Amino acid sequence: MNTMISIRTPDDWHVHLRDGAQLDQTVAATARCFERAIVMPNLVPPVCTVDAARQYRNRIRAAIPPGASFQPLMTCYLTDGTDAGEVAAGYSEGVFAACKLYPAHATTHADSGVTDVRRIHAVLATMERTGMPLLIHGEVTDADVDVFDREAVFIERVLSPIVRDFPALKVVLEHITTAEAVDFVRDSGSMVAATITPHHLVINRNAMFQRGLRPHAYCLPVAKRERHRLALRRAATSGLSKFFLGTDSAPHPRAMKESACGCAGIFNAPVAIEVYAQVFEEEGALDLLEAFASEYGPRFYGLAPNAGQISLMRTPWQVPDEIEVGGQAVVPFLAGETLTWQLATNHGLRAGQSGPPTI
Numbered sequence: 371m372n373t374m375i376s377i378r379t380p381d382d383w384h385v386h387l388r389d390g391a392q393l394d395q396t397v398a399a400t401a402r403c404f405e406r407a408i409v410m411p412n413l414v415p416p417v418c419t420v421d422a423a424r425q426y427r428n429r430i431r432a433a434i435p436p437g438a439s440f441q442p443l444m445t446c447y448l449t450d451g452t453d454a455g456e457v458a459a460g461y462s463e464g465v466f467a468a469c470k471l472y473p474a475h476a477t478t479h480a481d482s483g484v485t486d487v488r489r490i491h492a493v494l495a496t497m498e499r500t501g502m503p504l505l506i507h508g509e510v511t512d513a514d515v516d517v518f519d520r521e522a523v524f525i526e527r528v529l530s531p532i533v534r535d536f537p538a539l540k541v542v543l544e545h546i547t548t549a550e551a552v553d554f555v556r557d558s559g560s561m562v563a564a565t566i567t568p569h570h571l572v573i574n575r576n577a578m579f580q581r582g583l584r585p586h587a588y589c590l591p592v593a594k595r596e597r598h599r600l601a602l603r604r605a606a607t608s609g610l611s612k613f614f615l616g617t618d619s620a621p622h623p624r625a626m627k628e629s630a631c632g633c634a635g636i637f638n639a640p641v642a643i644e645v646y647a648q649v650f651e652e653e654g655a656l657d658l659l660e661a662f663a664s665e666y667g668p669r670f671y672g673l674a675p676n677a678g679q680i681s682l683m684r685t686p687w688q689v690p691d692e693i694e695v696g697g698q699a700v701v702p703f704l705a706g707e708t709l710t711w712q713l714a715t716n717h718g719l720r721a722g723q724s725g726p727p728t729i
C-alpha cells in the first residue's frame with residue numbers, strides 16, 4: 371500500500387472563484403494544489419467582455435497567496451447578444467481561454483444565458499475556426515422535463531446538433547452526471563471531452579435525502595442514481611483522455627444553502643484532490659490519477675502539462691465543519707468526515723503553507 375503519491379501538478383478545468391471578499395479564500399483553496407484553473411464567468415453581472423475578464427483576472431491575481439504559483443484561465447459568458455468579434459479578440463489577446471454556454475436559467479447566475487443556440491451560431495463558427503473551446507452546462511430548462519433527465523435530454527436535443535453542425539469545434543461537456551453523458555462523450559470524435567467533479571464520483575441522489583433534506587449535497591446538474599455514479603467512476607478511471615478533472619467547486623454561504631430555496635453548488639476545493647485520490651485508489655487506478663488530473667486537460671486545451679509536482683500522504687485528517695469565505699461560513703464537501711489522503715507538498719508553495727487546507 372502506498373504511503374505517498376507524487377503526481378505532476380494538476381489543474382482544475384472548472385471552478386467558481388466568485389469575487390470580492392471571497393477571492394482570498396477561494397483562490398487560496400484552489401491554488402494550494404492546482405497550478406491553473408478555468409475560471410467560470412457566472413458573476414453578477416456575468417463576465418461577457420474582454421475588458422471585464424481582464425479586470426476579473428487582475429482581482430484574482432491580486433488574491434494569490436504570497437509564494438504560490440497560480441494561473442487563472444478566463445472564460446467568456448455567452449449570451450444571446452455575444453459578439454463573435456469580441457470573442458475572437460479576447461482569445462487572440464490571450465484573455466479568454468474558452469467560452470461558456472449556460473442555457474438561460476439552467477443554474478446559478480445563468481439568467482443571462484443563451485435562450486436558443488441558433489442565436490450564437492456565428493460565435494460558434496468563429497470559435498470552431500480559431501480552435502477556441504466551448505464549455506457547456508448541459509441541461510435543458512424546460513419545465514416539463516424531469517430535473518433528473520435534463521442532462522440526457524440536453525445531449526439529445528442540443529449537444530448532438532452542436533457537434534453535428536460544428537464538427538471541428540472543441541467542446542467540453544462540464545460536470546457530467548449520467549451514463550448517457552459518458553457514452554456520448556466516449557463515442558464522439560476527439561473534439562468532445564468532459565470534466566468530472568469529485569462530488570459526482572462520491573455521492574448519488576440519496577445523499578440529498580439522508581434522514582432529512584441535505585442542502586449541502588445539492589448542486590446542478592443534480593446527482594443521479596447509483597448506476598450513473600458508477601458509470602462516472604468507470605469513465606474517470608478508464609484512462610481515456612476525454613475525461614479529465616474539473617471540480618466545479620462552487621461556494622455559497624451556509625445561510626444561502628440552508629434556506630427554503632437553497633442555492634445549487636458544492637464547495638469542494640479544500641478537499642478536491644484528496645477525494646479524487648481516494649476514488650482512484652478505491653477503483654484500483656491510482657496509477658491513472660496523474661493522467662486524469664494533470665495530463666488530459668492540458669492536452670485537450672493544447673497546453674503543456676505543468677512541470678512541478680505535488681505529493682499526497684496517507685495521513686487521515688478530518689474535514690472542517692465549516693470554512694470562512696469572505697467573512698461568511700461555508701460548509702465544504704464532506705464536512706466533518708475523515709479523508710485518507712492529505713496534501714503534503716506543493717512545490718509551488720513556500721514552506722509553512724503546505725499541510726491540511728486550513729484556509
Ligand SMILES: NC(=O)N[C@@H](CC(=O)O)C(=O)O
Pocket residue numbers: 386412477478479507588589590591618620621634635636
Ligand atoms: N454547479 C452548481 O450547482 N452551481 C454553480 C453553477 C454551475 O456550475 O452550474 C454555481 O455557480 O454555484
Ligand SMILES: [Zn+2]
Pocket residue numbers: 477507544545590591
Ligand atoms: Zn454548471
Ligand SMILES: [Zn+2]
Pocket residue numbers: 384385386410545618619620
Ligand atoms: Zn460550475
